[in-house]
Amino acid sequence: MSTNGMESWAVDLKDVGAIYPFQGSEVVMVIIGLGFWIGWHVLQTRHESAEIEADMAADRTGEETRKAIDRH
């Protein structure tokens, strides 16, 4: 048993195709990969929204904001 179907390199390389593990599950892997990508955007958006809310809640007097502007 081998995860890529290769048991030995006693072969002619011109007859060998893909050698990554779990061939045949490419579509599943793409779906998982797409899920990872979409999930990242969801998590990132939530995190950024929370960060912006915290920024909005900070510095009610505007003093720190003036200092930040002065610092350029």
Place this chain on the structure above:
Amino acid sequence: MEGNLNALTTIFTEFYYWVTIVMMFLIHVGFCMYEVGVSRRRNHLKTLMKNAMAIPLVTITFYFFGWWIYFGFPNGPGITGGLVTAPFAEPWNPLMGTHLSGVNPGETGVTPTDAALWHRLNGVFWGAFLLFSITTASIISGSIIERVRSGAFWIIAVLVGSVLWILDASWGWHPQGWMVKLWGYHDAYASGVVHAIAGGAALAFLIVLGPRIGKFRADGTARDIPPHNVWLVTIGLFLIFTGFWGFYAACNIPLISPATIAGQITGETWTATNIYLAPTTLSAITFNFLMSLSGGMLAGYIVSKGDPFWTFSMGLCGVISTSAGNDLYHPIQALLIGAIVPTICYKLHYFVERRFKIDDAVGAVAVHGYGGFLGVVVAGFMLWGQPSSPYEGFAHINPLGNFAGAVLMFVLGFAPTFVVCKILNGMNLLRVPEKVELEGVDFALNHVFEASVREVGAAEKAMIK
């Protein structure tokens, strides 16, 4: 025609490795920027010089004995055979200098076969392996900043860079290494042989060295000591990423014929191979390097809540965690492993810091040590049953072999470093005194600098009319 083809292949291979050496130098530019960026202003100069001087020290020692260790020890010795003679790697051999493939009258220690193979390749192979060596030593450097004596680090840099890592490379990263033969150990781009061993050594160093003053509160909880210049840190990490391309390319043999491999590969198709002489392609590692880097950075951004230091570090950890199998993984596998393993390493970093009071200033133990260790373990499962070598009679890749190999790598870094650090500590040579640590390790150098500035300024002002 055959002679011309062989000559072209040799010269192409020579140039290929030479380019990888130049690229890998960027890793050390990156390490220096990164460490200086993390250190506080009063520690900059010593931090820079501590890392930079590992380059010449590891270079000369790797010339004197490191290169020979790689060829001498693949059998253990005493596990699958005895000590292997490798005259072409001995520092007094004519092939360790400019050589043009013949054998001069009276030239000792050079056979026509060795001369034909090594006259153009010895220097560039040595150089590529040397850059791996310096990288392995440099990984430790960042974690111990702002309280270590530079001399202590330089002793450990030679120990790890020119002895320990190259010994483990001889065992597990050599076409005839005993770990490959008996355990089916597979670690194509050095998750274990470079990163796990360096992480193990860094952890041992940190245990004996202790944390920086002020790192932990009275109740034992950790304070954050932020980098003084986050830009320098991130640009440093970018340069490490860039140099890592050279590292990956240098782990391959760029072009080889089945006949030269002298194994079981049949046919006439020439190929690139990994260090074990099993087929792979530069395209494979290009896919997988970028996908694992992306997995690490994307996961790092989320778990660290956008912290630049950890986002970039986890990108690096993503690559390290897939390096053992990046010659064979599918890119999406590299993406997912590169996201999951660094997330575990990030959590482990803070767990170990909190639980054991380990002050790792740059997270090197997590990124390299845990990342490399887990990378080797994961490869054992993912590549289960695949041939580890084109040679007959070698064990196939398997989870137990890779797990045992990962443990061996980590312990081989940890144990000798712990012993030597204990000895150095006993001789009061490991850590600067508390007063110097508080002043900053650059204190005297800064005074000289400021006195020079005052003196030259006064002289210039005296000239104003």
